[in-house]
Amino acid sequence: MALNILFAGRPDRWDEYRPTLSRAFQEAGLDAVIRDDLPPAEVDYIVYAPNGPVQDFTPYTRAKAVLSLWAGVEKVVGNKTLTMPLTRMVDHGLAQGMREWVTGHVLRHHLGMDRDILNREARWEPVVPPLAEERKVTVLGLGALGRICAETLASLGFDVTGWSRAQKQIDGIRCLAGEDGLQEALTGAEIVVLLLPFTSETENVINAQTLDLMAKGAVIINPGRGPLIDDEALLSALDSGQISHATLDVFRVEPLPQDHPYWAHPRVTVTPHIAAETRARTSSEVIAENVRRNEAGEPMLFLVDRDAGY
Structure with missing residues (x-):
């Protein structure tokens, strides 16, 4: 039948x-x-x-x-x-799409590509980026998607730390867990990728306190869930220069309202929830x-x- x-x-x-x-x-x-x-x-x-x-x-x-x-x-x-x-x-398609999107934007920020792409004033100012092994990248969330992204970034030479609520073991990745582990994972991080699920425990995991733990001028990349970020805290950190840029693919309200401050902020890149279709x-x-x-x-x-x- x-x-x-x-x-x-x-x-x-x-x-x-x-x-x-x-x-x-x-x-x-x-x-x-x-x-x-x-x-x-x-x-x-x-x-x-x-x-x-x-x-x-x-x-x-x-x-x-x-x-x-x-x-x-x-x-x-x-x-x-x-x-x-x-x-x-x-x-496979979801994981591969996420890996490509995350890797592309991590490399974009690591290499400072926006500086040259947006250079319309004919400024000759050579800025040589550090090697990947000198760049601290933290991936929050080590489920199927977080794991494949962390492994790909590590294979490119990045100094990758992963954090999850339950302890994980992944070759080549420093894996941390728990509240103390979260603080350690974010302390000094230069690029932070958010791939956690949205639950009551992960809402606003990126807030004023955790943003201050990151390296001055750090970058936030969020293809995970919009509510992982306290939007007001992120905007304040962007304005102060504590965070140099945020590339955001997901939001609390979608489509992102046209009057939302993210659209006009010079240090924010908005993508329309396309990281992993x-x-x-x-x-x-x-x-x-x-x-x-x-x-x-x-x-x-x-x-x-x-x-x-x-």
């Missing part, structure tokens, strides 16, 4: 996902009906995005799992109608693999811990 798979992502992405999901399920050896309009009581699995049409999971009495297309689950993890297992998205082809492969695993009685990948919030 065929499995009924409901696509409950953003409606305008259905045409993109229809062929990739169909192909992924076929390659996984699964007989599946994949549609965006199945009767709730007949659905076996829900392919889900928080900006899609499903907010109340109560009618989906037969559903075995909700498979999110997003890496972040803060918009759904507290939904009391969602009682079945929930997985988050970690896939979910790709239909690679995410479909993860969705199909998780359904295959569950049907075979194997543990699903990237199962969300409701208590931890991710």
Whole structure:
């Protein structure tokens, strides 16, 4: 009997996902009906995005799992109608996209590329950057995305420190944990990359106190979650010169309001939440693999811990 798979992502992405999901399920050896309009009581699995049409999971009495297309689950993890297992998205496309975006912006700030790109006054002022091994980079968050970014930066020679709430061990990375570890990780950091999940414990992890721990003129790069930053504290640090630049891809309110101070600030680069977009082809492969695993009685990948919030 065929499995009924409901696509409950953003409606305008259905045409993109229809062929990739169909192909992924076929390659996984699964007989599946994949549609965006199945009767709730007949659905076996829900392919889900928080900006899609499903907010109340109560009618989906037969559903075995909700498979999110997003890496972040803060918009759904507290939904009391969602009682079945929930997985988050970690896939090759998401990880590779994040690695490329983070590496590009770390190198941009490390090399001081803006200085030359924006030089319109014909100033001949040679500034030689330090070697990567002389640049202290801290990555906050060592999950799948944080880890791959930290490893890539270390492979380029950067002096990389990683911090996570639970202790991790990664070859070539100084890994710290806990409150004391956070202070140590940020003390003297010259480039800080934020890749933590958003929870009550990580909100405003970048604040007036933690900003003061960083090296004078440090750079903040945030492709993680907007609420990780106390915006007023960051703006104050940018104005004082404690932070020389912030490259921000995520915000508390998105799209970022046109009157937000970040848009006009000369030391802020705004990118429109593009650091790690979910790709239909690679995410479909993860969705199909998780359904295959569950049907075979194997543990699903990237199962969300409701208590931890991710």
